[in-house]
Every structure is written in structure tokens, then in C-alpha cells.
Amino acid sequence: MKPIDKRVIMLPCSIRIREHFFVRRLLTNFITVSILCVNVVSFAQDVAYPVPEHFKVAMRDGVMLGTNVYLPEGEGPWPVILTRTPYNMKRSDRRAQRYFDDGFAFVTQDCRGKFTSEGVYEPYQTDIVDGYDVIEWIAEQSWCNGKVGMSGRSALGINTNLAAAADPPHLVCGYVVTAPESLFDESYFMGGIFREHFRGNFMRITGAEDQIPILKSRVVLDEKWKRTDLIHHRHKINIPIYNFGGWYDMFARGAINNFVALQYHGREGARGNQKLWMGPWAHSKLDGDLEYPDAIGLNRGFDEEMRWFRYWLKGEQNGIMDEPAMTYHHLGAARKGKVSDRNRFFKTDVWPPVSRDTRYYLRADKTMSIVRPTELESATSYVFDPADPIPTVGGANYNNLPDRFPIRVGPVDQREISDRQDYLRFETQVLDEEVTIQGRIEFELWASTDAVDTDFMIKLVDVYPDGYEAIMIDSPIRTRYRDGRKPGDIRMMTPGKPELMVIDLWSMSMTFEKGHRIAIHISSSSFPRFEVNPNTGEAPGESTMGARKAVNSVFHDAGHSSALILPVTDLEF
Incomplete structure (x- = not known):
């Protein structure tokens, strides 16, 4: 690795292992010999998760954000996949392993003011510039080949979209699962009405209940809202983005509108290079009374993500860009045990169709x-x-x-x-x-x-x-x-x-x-x-x-x- 950039501090406790990058979990509980034998068999089948190097990366205003870097075995440099999360980046070990299997390095970062990062947490207020800064820092590192992709679902998908709107030179593509075009009018309010169950309870469980009355009073569109809403920055995006959504998702409107805006009206690097997959599910899984066939297709999202990154970051000619731009599940009657044949997936290059x-x-x-x-x-x-x-x-x-x-x-x-x-x-x-x-x-x-x-x-x-x-x-x-x-x-x-x-x-x-x-x-x-x-x-x-x-x-x-x-x-x- 090249000398540490002056904008980054590597924590003294960082574990820097190349030859022994993978470690096995230790058995710590006292158990009987017979149970131990069973557990050893199971233990041997467990996936050994990679250990990250931990950095503090300086943003343009000097605030240091906690960042974990996972490098695969072998010699780099590698293309890199980035996520930025408000939910604790330490949960990313399994995800790193999946990216390793396809030959990618993986970087994850705690959002400003969360967990290992300094600063004050104001949801999405600085994620455009913070996303830009960490992407360009990654591109300068000796283990990066200059190609960065960004991925995320929900809040992490929002961060992906906002970073793309900053137009960082080394961000090649993005993969976004269930994210809105407008936080203001999809996540916090709908039709001018506060989303009590989702946003109100989310603030309660994160210790921000006292901020609910203040948030409710901000129901009129202002400049602060515009800083966080992709709909006001989408025209700056110049990369391919794959949106993966569901008809019953609370952000379904955003997935479709973001795709349409960029695919047909975007900048040169975005126009004609977008993908959209719409399934019969809600925000993370199939919900409700109906039994749509192939609803397990939600898991297809990871397969599509890796095809997407292999094409754009590694140049693999896997046919993904030869396929129609949109795949969607058409909904028909779906009572349990009485599913209609009108339920099926279609592919198209035109959305919406002539109607x-x-x-x-x-x-x-x-x-x-x-x-x-x-x-x-x-x-x-x-x-x-x-x-x-x-x-x-x-x-x-x-x-x-x-x-x-x-x-x-x-x-x-x-x-x-x-x-x-x-x-x-x-x-x-x-x-x-x-x-x-x-x-x-x-x-x-x-x-x-x-x-x-x-x-x-x-x-x-x-x-x-x-x-x-x-x-x-x-x-x-x-x-x-x-x-x-x-x-x-x-x-x-x-x-x-x-x-x-x-x-x-x-x-x-x-x-x-x-x-x-x-x-x-x-x-x-x-x-x-x-x-x-x-x-x-x-x-x-x-x-x-x-x-x-x-x-x-x-x-x-x-x-x-x-x-x-x-x-x-x-x-x-």
C-alpha cells in the first residue's frame, strides 16, 4: 500500500493482514464432547469473513469519517465497490465476502455523525459532498484501479444516488435498491401529510422523538429539503444506475421516475445506460395476502448487481446491456392456491408503454x-x-x-x-x-x-x-x-x-x-x-x-x- 494520504488516519488498532486475511470464529462456550463434534462439522462449513482495515478519512471541511477497507487476497489494484451507511458499517463483513468472490475490493463508511464518524448527523444533508470526497479518496489509493462503483438499499441507496449527483470523476456506476426520488414527498411526507408510522416511529427508536414536532412543521418545500432531494439534483448524474424496486414498496414511485428521467432524458453517460427491475414485493420482501409467483426474485437482485458491476467495472461482456432496459412483474389475480397466468415477468425498452x-x-x-x-x-x-x-x-x-x-x-x-x-x-x-x-x-x-x-x-x-x-x-x-x-x-x-x-x-x-x-x-x-x-x-x-x-x-x-x-x-x- 502506498504511503498514507495526508487526509486519512489509520487507527493504531487496525489489523493489517494479507496472508491471513481470513479468520475463523472461536468457540467460547463450554459444551459437551458430542455437541462439540457436531459443532465442529458445522463450524468447518462456516464462511470465514474478512477483516477490514479501519481508516479515518477527512472530508473537505475537516470532519473525519470512519471507513472500513476490505481487500481481497492476491495482488491489486482492484475495482472497488462502496457503500455509505447510517446503520453501522461493522455489519458489512458478509457483504465484503460476496464482493471478494467476484474480485472486487469493498469499502464501507459510517455517515457523518454516526458510530465511528465525527460530526453531527443530519440525514442526507452532506451526503452529496461526503460521497464525492470518499470516492475520490478511494481512487487515489494504490489498491484501487481507478474504477469505483456504489451500491445500497433504502438509506444506502439514497446515499448512492446523492453521491452520483455530485458527479465524482471516478464513480463509474451505481446499483440502487428501493430508494425515492424525493425524501420530502415520499419518506417524510406524502401529499403534505406526515408519515407517522414510518418516519415518526423511526425517529422514536433512534432517540430523536423530540425532533418530530420540528420536522412536522417543515411541511413546506424549502432550500434545506432541496439539498437532500434527488429530484433537484438528478440532472447532474452522468453514470449508469440499476434501480431495483417493487410495486408495493413505499419508494416505488422513485425507482420508476429515476429510471425514466435518466434513461430517456439524462446526460450522455446516463442516457440509454439505465436498468430497472420491478417485482411484486414491498420494501424488502413479499408482504400481504397474495401469493405472487417467483416472488423469490427479490434475491435475484444480488445476481443482477454482480452482473452490473462485472460489466461496468471489469469490462466483462456478460450481455446485460444487450437485454431490454426494464424487467417487470406484471400483476394478476394471486389468491393463494389460485394464481392467474397473468402473473409473469416482461422485458421492455420503453416505459411507460403506449396507453x-x-x-x-x-x-x-x-x-x-x-x-x-x-x-x-x-x-x-x-x-x-x-x-x-x-x-x-x-x-x-x-x-x-x-x-x-x-x-x-x-x-x-x-x-x-x-x-x-x-x-x-x-x-x-x-x-x-x-x-x-x-x-x-x-x-x-x-x-x-x-x-x-x-x-x-x-x-x-x-x-x-x-x-x-x-x-x-x-x-x-x-x-x-x-x-x-x-x-x-x-x-x-x-x-x-x-x-x-x-x-x-x-x-x-x-x-x-x-x-x-x-x-x-x-x-x-x-x-x-x-x-x-x-x-x-x-x-x-x-x-x-x-x-x-x-x-x-x-x-x-x-x-x-x-x-x-x-x-x-x-x-x-
């Missing part, structure tokens, strides 16, 4: 029809009581919190809340032929309230012939943010006045099969997924007036035609 925007209008008799209302129909109203919110029943929720914060994830039967009077349900007639949709889904909601501010939750539901109701996707909106999230966009409701709100229901590739019904469910709460609106119009995080009930109304007449907009396609099976 016909088809409107399904809500009607006063709680039906949905492609025929637009031509008469005056009375609005459908309900009373929303913040003291009795509707429970969250499935959807694109986070599934990795401790058991004391339970929430169901993915496609779950909605019938358990079907008898509530504050929960509206509109359905098509039984379909006499299947309806296939691919692309972005929207809902045009005409609604009013007797309050100055309230919430609306929209669910897209697939109703099976036996009455089972699978939630496919849901999305909320806080009425004061119906025109946007910038300071000048905020507009309170005029009590009783109908307003048009367009709700983004993200994207999907699925078939509503013959004999099924398409449904829209509308309410004003989903707890604990989202914080509950007190209906008072007070600033988020500053409620002092308590809460009040609101009478909320959904319109479906000739002049106020609420409608689901589906991107209908003619997919050939």
Missing part, C-alpha cells in the same frame, strides 16, 4: 362508469372524526420496524373496514373482459368540506369474484396543499365549496381480470400510517385548538366529475 387514458367516473349510486355524468347528482358525504381514525389496512408501508410498531403491508383485504360510515366505496360492474393497465395512475377528486382544511385518502382496489378486496395502491392529499408544497401554493378550503384535487396514485402494471371489479375507496384518515388531521387549519406540529369533526363531501355530477384515470394497454400475454 389510452380511460376515465372511470364516480356515480351517486356508488358505481363507477366510463360514461361521464350528464346530470346534477347529489354529493356523497360522510363525517370524519379525528378521534376515531380509520385504521391502516395494508398498502405501501414500511415493514422493517420492531414488532412494537405493527402495521400490515402490501395487498390486504379491505373488507374488515367495510361497514364504517366514514369510508366511501365506488365499484364498476363485474368486468366482462379484463382491463390491463401500465403506467401512471391518477385520480381527479372533486370534494368539499365544512372545515378550512382536511385530508382525503384514495385507494385503488381489485375486487375478486368472491368479494375479496385487495388494495393495490393508495395515496393521500391534505387539502391546503392541493396546489403544491411551495410557500405560495398553500390555500385553505372555503367551507362548502367544491375544489378539484389531482392525486398521484403512482404507477402499476396489472390486469383487473374478467369477473373482477375495479374499485375506489375514499376516506379522510389512515392511521397509524399517516398523522391525523385535526381539521382546524392550524400549522402542522403546532395544534393548540384540539380537533373537530368535519363533514366531507365527494362530488360526481356533470360539473364536478370525480374520476379514476387508468392507463389502459393491449399487453400481449
Whole structure:
């Protein structure tokens, strides 16, 4: 190894081993001879994990970040794969071994202010520049051949995207699993509503509960949010990135939108060099009631990652760039034991495919029809009581919190809340032929309230012939943010006045099969997924007036035609 760079300090306790880089775990418990014999056999089969060298790497402002370097046996230099984590880099030994098997060195770093790193932890605020600095430090080391790839899932994927946005000269490619395009509008808020279960509980278990009111008050887009949101920096990315996501993941929108923006509209090094894989899973695994085939494909992510890095970092001609840019699981009926053949993987170079925007209008008799209302129909109203919110029943929720914060994830039967009077349900007639949709889904909601501010939750539901109701996707909106999230966009409701709100229901590739019904469910709460609106119009995080009930109304007449907009396609099976 060349002399230590002046920007790095190698800790005295670092273990610097080349010939004996792999070590076996020691048996420390007293056990009987018979048990010992069994354990020795098992022990001999264990993987021996590599031992890293530990460094302190200086960022441009002098803050030292803890960094572990894993070098494979043999003579370098090697291409290097980097991850940056807020979750403790010491958990990376197994991952290092997997990269070793393919001839890569591996570097992992604790984010600023976490574990072995100095500084103050402010999630993602400095990860663009910190990512740049460590990548260029790696490239200067004698054990690096000048080619660096970056990888990560969730928070680590966010860090990968942000580092790519810094455009470091030696970052060749990235591999990102389940990461958003906007922390502001996917991770912390949705439709202007705080993500209570995910973000609130995440802060509680990390000792930052006192910061929740402050965070809730930052619901308007400002310059600090823009520093962390890829959507404001994506145009700077100039490398190939492979996005790996799931239709039921809470960051599904980000995976698709990041791919589309870079693949078709990116800089020269990014445009035409992106990949996307979308499966039937949530944030880390298959969840919910349905039994999608080949859901084990989530494990395929590592195989694809290594193919990706071997191609871009080692020049291996493995055919990955000869394949279509996007692989996706098309969703069909998937009740356990009754899985439809409409469930299958497809490959394409074009997303979204050509489609016909088809409107399904809500009607006063709680039906949905492609025929637009031509008469005056009375609005459908309900009373929303913040003291009795509707429970969250499935959807694109986070599934990795401790058991004391339970929430169901993915496609779950909605019938358990079907008898509530504050929960509206509109359905098509039984379909006499299947309806296939691919692309972005929207809902045009005409609604009013007797309050100055309230919430609306929209669910897209697939109703099976036996009455089972699978939630496919849901999305909320806080009425004061119906025109946007910038300071000048905020507009309170005029009590009783109908307003048009367009709700983004993200994207999907699925078939509503013959004999099924398409449904829209509308309410004003989903707890604990989202914080509950007190209906008072007070600033988020500053409620002092308590809460009040609101009478909320959904319109479906000739002049106020609420409608689901589906991107209908003619997919050939």
C-alpha cells in the first residue's frame, strides 16, 4: 500500500493482514464432547469473513469519517465497490465476502455523525459532498484501479444516488435498491401529510422523538429539503444506475421516475445506460395476502448487481446491456392456491408503454362508469372524526420496524373496514373482459368540506369474484396543499365549496381480470400510517385548538366529475 494520504488516519488498532486475511470464529462456550463434534462439522462449513482495515478519512471541511477497507487476497489494484451507511458499517463483513468472490475490493463508511464518524448527523444533508470526497479518496489509493462503483438499499441507496449527483470523476456506476426520488414527498411526507408510522416511529427508536414536532412543521418545500432531494439534483448524474424496486414498496414511485428521467432524458453517460427491475414485493420482501409467483426474485437482485458491476467495472461482456432496459412483474389475480397466468415477468425498452387514458367516473349510486355524468347528482358525504381514525389496512408501508410498531403491508383485504360510515366505496360492474393497465395512475377528486382544511385518502382496489378486496395502491392529499408544497401554493378550503384535487396514485402494471371489479375507496384518515388531521387549519406540529369533526363531501355530477384515470394497454400475454 502506498504511503498514507495526508487526509486519512489509520487507527493504531487496525489489523493489517494479507496472508491471513481470513479468520475463523472461536468457540467460547463450554459444551459437551458430542455437541462439540457436531459443532465442529458445522463450524468447518462456516464462511470465514474478512477483516477490514479501519481508516479515518477527512472530508473537505475537516470532519473525519470512519471507513472500513476490505481487500481481497492476491495482488491489486482492484475495482472497488462502496457503500455509505447510517446503520453501522461493522455489519458489512458478509457483504465484503460476496464482493471478494467476484474480485472486487469493498469499502464501507459510517455517515457523518454516526458510530465511528465525527460530526453531527443530519440525514442526507452532506451526503452529496461526503460521497464525492470518499470516492475520490478511494481512487487515489494504490489498491484501487481507478474504477469505483456504489451500491445500497433504502438509506444506502439514497446515499448512492446523492453521491452520483455530485458527479465524482471516478464513480463509474451505481446499483440502487428501493430508494425515492424525493425524501420530502415520499419518506417524510406524502401529499403534505406526515408519515407517522414510518418516519415518526423511526425517529422514536433512534432517540430523536423530540425532533418530530420540528420536522412536522417543515411541511413546506424549502432550500434545506432541496439539498437532500434527488429530484433537484438528478440532472447532474452522468453514470449508469440499476434501480431495483417493487410495486408495493413505499419508494416505488422513485425507482420508476429515476429510471425514466435518466434513461430517456439524462446526460450522455446516463442516457440509454439505465436498468430497472420491478417485482411484486414491498420494501424488502413479499408482504400481504397474495401469493405472487417467483416472488423469490427479490434475491435475484444480488445476481443482477454482480452482473452490473462485472460489466461496468471489469469490462466483462456478460450481455446485460444487450437485454431490454426494464424487467417487470406484471400483476394478476394471486389468491393463494389460485394464481392467474397473468402473473409473469416482461422485458421492455420503453416505459411507460403506449396507453389510452380511460376515465372511470364516480356515480351517486356508488358505481363507477366510463360514461361521464350528464346530470346534477347529489354529493356523497360522510363525517370524519379525528378521534376515531380509520385504521391502516395494508398498502405501501414500511415493514422493517420492531414488532412494537405493527402495521400490515402490501395487498390486504379491505373488507374488515367495510361497514364504517366514514369510508366511501365506488365499484364498476363485474368486468366482462379484463382491463390491463401500465403506467401512471391518477385520480381527479372533486370534494368539499365544512372545515378550512382536511385530508382525503384514495385507494385503488381489485375486487375478486368472491368479494375479496385487495388494495393495490393508495395515496393521500391534505387539502391546503392541493396546489403544491411551495410557500405560495398553500390555500385553505372555503367551507362548502367544491375544489378539484389531482392525486398521484403512482404507477402499476396489472390486469383487473374478467369477473373482477375495479374499485375506489375514499376516506379522510389512515392511521397509524399517516398523522391525523385535526381539521382546524392550524400549522402542522403546532395544534393548540384540539380537533373537530368535519363533514366531507365527494362530488360526481356533470360539473364536478370525480374520476379514476387508468392507463389502459393491449399487453400481449
